[in-house]
Amino acid sequence: xxxxxxxxxxxxxxxxxxxxxxxxxxxxxxxxxxxxxxxxxxxxxxxxxxxxxxxxxxxxxxxxxxxxxxxxxxxxxxxxxxxxxxxxxxxxxxxxxxxxxxxxxxxxxxxxxxxxxxxxxxxxxxxxxxxxxxxxxxxxxxxxxxxxxxxxxxxxxxxxxxxxxxxxxxxxxxxxxx
Numbered sequence: 402x403x404x405x406x407x408x409x410x411x412x413x414x415x416x417x418x419x420x421x422x423x424x425x426x427x428x429x430x431x432x433x434x435x436x437x438x439x440x441x442x443x444x445x446x447x448x449x450x451x452x453x454x455x456x457x458x459x460x461x462x463x464x465x466x467x468x469x470x471x472x473x474x475x476x477x478x479x480x481x482x483x484x485x486x487x488x489x490x491x492x493x494x495x496x497x498x499x500x501x502x503x504x505x506x507x508x509x510x511x512x513x514x515x516x517x518x519x520x521x522x523x524x525x526x527x528x529x530x531x532x533x534x535x536x537x538x539x540x541x542x543x544x545x546x547x548x549x550x551x552x553x554x555x556x557x558x559x560x561x562x563x564x565x566x567x568x569x570x571x572x573x574x575x576x577x578x579x
Contacts, residue, residue, distance in 0.1 A: 409491055409499060412499035412503040419503070419511065419541070427541075440453075449526070451525050453523070454524045455522070457472075458475075466520070469520075472520050489502055498553070501552035504549030505553070511541065512542045524540050526540060526541075
């Protein structure tokens with residue numbers, strides 16, 4: 402097995418692991434902990450609560466699905482995005498890029514499954530400092546997507562500069578010999 406194939410398989414495994422953890426945490430919060438109605442909450446520590454909410458939109462609640470057609474439209478669009486991320490991940494060769502895309506893919510699949518099954522995404526993680534909330538209420542999938550996107554952006558910025566510094570100019574006439 403080549404290293405690149407191994408990296409891609411690791412990426413697929415990470416995506417499935419993120420999906421599994423996301424779905425398990427949502428099940429645990431809404432099932433055994435019975436935090437499954439709007440307004441239900443449980444304080445874990447002074448700055449973190451489990452608080453049930455339904456997200457009918459996408460990131461930050463934008464593009465809220467207010468009809469069945471919009472719901473299935475969001476499932477279709479996010480499914481196409483997940484397919485694009487999958488293809489991108491399977492074309493990458495560097496483990497860091499593959500892992501970042503795997504986080505995005507696993508998170509997207511978790512939220513797509515919720516939207517398909519319930520018509521909304523289950524959010525429950527509420528990080529706050531007094532009344533200030535640096536994030537909206539989120540879930541494992543949202544966190545994985547955010548971390549994956551930040552890694553992709555950081556690698557694009559920092560790795561690009563590193564790659565351009567190591568490039569050597571082509572020898573004169575090299576293109577003519579190909």
